[in-house]
Amino acid sequence: MSVSWLYYGPHSYVSPTWYSARPAVPTWNYAALELAVKKRSLLSGVLR
Secondary structure (H helix, E strand, O other): OEEEEEEEEEEEEEOHHHOOOOOOOOEEEEEEEEEEEEOOOOOHHHHO
16 A cells, blocks of 8 residues: 655745846745655564
């Protein structure tokens, strides 16, 4: 069985006035984490 988990962190608009180079365009900065794992059961003997 596969399990997926998505987490979205901080995000913000970045105005073109923040850049010294021209021409510049607005952008959106964000942080995201995607985790995909395969679920499996452990036998009780393995945990000892």
